[in-house]
Amino acid sequence: MNLKELKAVEIGKRVLEEEKKAIGDLISAIDENFEKAVQMILNTEGKVIVTGMGKSGHIGQKIAATLASTGTPAFFLHPAEAIHGDLGMISKGDIVLAISNSGETPELLAIIPTIKRWGYRVISITNNPNSTLAKESDVHLYLNVKKEACPLNLAPTSSSTSTLALGDALAVALLELRGFTAEDFARFHPGGSLGKKLMKxxxxxxxxxxxxxxxxxxxxxxxxxxxxxxxxxxxxxxxxxxxxxxxxxxxxxxxxxxxxxxxxxxxxxxxxxxxxxxxxxxxxxxxxxxxxxxxxxxxxxxxxxxxxxxxxxxxxxxxxxxx
CATH class of the missing domain: 3.10.580.10 (CBS-domain)
Structure with a gap:
């Protein structure tokens, strides 16, 4: 490999090490709030409404899809669309899972007061336990990310990876506690390679x-x-x-x-x-x-x-x- 190729390999490894460290820091931040969030979702008769802007929104869409495919009814709600009528998608018993690295995303903060006023409970995922979103939530899940893998410490990298991992942790905890089986999984995945691998x-x-x-x-x-x-x-x-x-x-x-x-x-x-x-x-x-x-x-x-x-x-x- 030439010098540019070697440098690229070094950068790639460094990024992965940074994100690996972020996951380790997230593990240490898992506490009783995680248990509260899981129990809150388990005990609701409604759905989980996942919302977030930008990269948090993209991660939120994946989290909603993972929840839905593993036994927890969920869908993604874009916060900008929510303030223009899509709040009507939220119904009795639903829980809102709001994602924001800073905890100060304007589009999210614009809908939280209405959601709270209507009596819906909010679980938030942020990297700032003192943020407005964290304080307005019924349960706050702290990412504990010290540094982004981006050398400028700007592009969501470690934080988005940690958020995705935390969403997986929630989905799997719910899956296991619900007693979700391979047969259940097959019902939700009738097509594609996943469904075929569960064929009897x-x-x-x-x-x-x-x-x-x-x-x-x-x-x-x-x-x-x-x-x-x-x-x-x-x-x-x-x-x-x-x-x-x-x-x-x-x-x-x-x-x-x-x-x-x-x-x-x-x-x-x-x-x-x-x-x-x-x-x-x-x-x-x-x-x-x-x-x-x-x-x-x-x-x-x-x-x-x-x-x-x-x-x-x-x-x-x-x-x-x-x-």
Whole structure:
């Protein structure tokens, strides 16, 4: 690297170190007010209305989105729009989360008196515990940022990072205390990669008449026909009231023939794999994929009480978009 490239790397590392230190200072500032804010939100029947100007507003939009996607109803309200009618978006039981590094943002201070007069509670995030916004709030969360990562100590850098981290801390605390589950998360993320990673096996498995079922004493040549007709390159072997006793795949057939076995003269049990790997219908697709990769297999039976109720092929997982 040339001197300019080296200087850029040094600057980048310095900025990250400054922001790392700011997060450390924020951790030390977390106190009973954080607990009060969390409990206030947990106990409300309304929403969290996040508001802020400039960079604080951008961070506030992300905080509102994180809260909403993790079980706490929330949306972002632009303070400049609020004073021109959008205050009507706030309703009974709502809590306002106001963000301002200085605590003296004019647009925020213009709406706080009205919000308080209407009886709505306010949680504020600022870097000045003696600011007007902090004093007007029911609960104040202190950022404790000593210095911005910007060499001029002007551009919101460490302060915006700390605010974002504090918003994440609030969202995760609320998530855990609400008992928010992966299933809940999936309901709020039906699209995109997040939703797909939370997809259940039951959503992609083949069932009913699609299942290639044979018995241990089925002539192997008949099983080969079933495997070909169903198109999975495998058949599930069942006995004793439909309990799964094995699986036979194209790979099993090749290995059987290589050892001198005869398709015309053998039964399915002669070539099948006993006690095959299987999954439950409520298992995540991504977990089923991990099993396939670990054991180098492409087909998995889906069982319930040891009976096959479905089948998942690697092609189904690829089509699902999980990977």
């Amino acid at each position: 096996v039951s959503e992609i498995m083949h069932t009913g008449e699609e299942l290639p079922l044979v018995k241990p004493d089925t002539p192997l040549k008949e099983t080969v026909i079933v495997m070909s007709e169903k198109g999975f390159g495998a058949a599930l072997v069942v006995e004793n009231k439909n309990h799964l006793s094995g699986i036979i795949t194209d790979g099993d057939l090749r290995r059987f023939i290589k050892k001198g076995g005869s398709i015309d003269k053998s039964k399915t049990e002669d070539a099948m794999t006993k006690k095959p790997k299987a999954v439950r219908e409520d298992m995540l697709v991504i977990e089923a994929l991990e099993i396939m990769e670990r054991y180098n297999i492409t087909v998995l039976p889906v069982i319930k009480e040891d009976k096959p109720i479905g089948l998942v092929h690697m092609h189904d997982i690829l089509k699902s978009g999980v990977i």
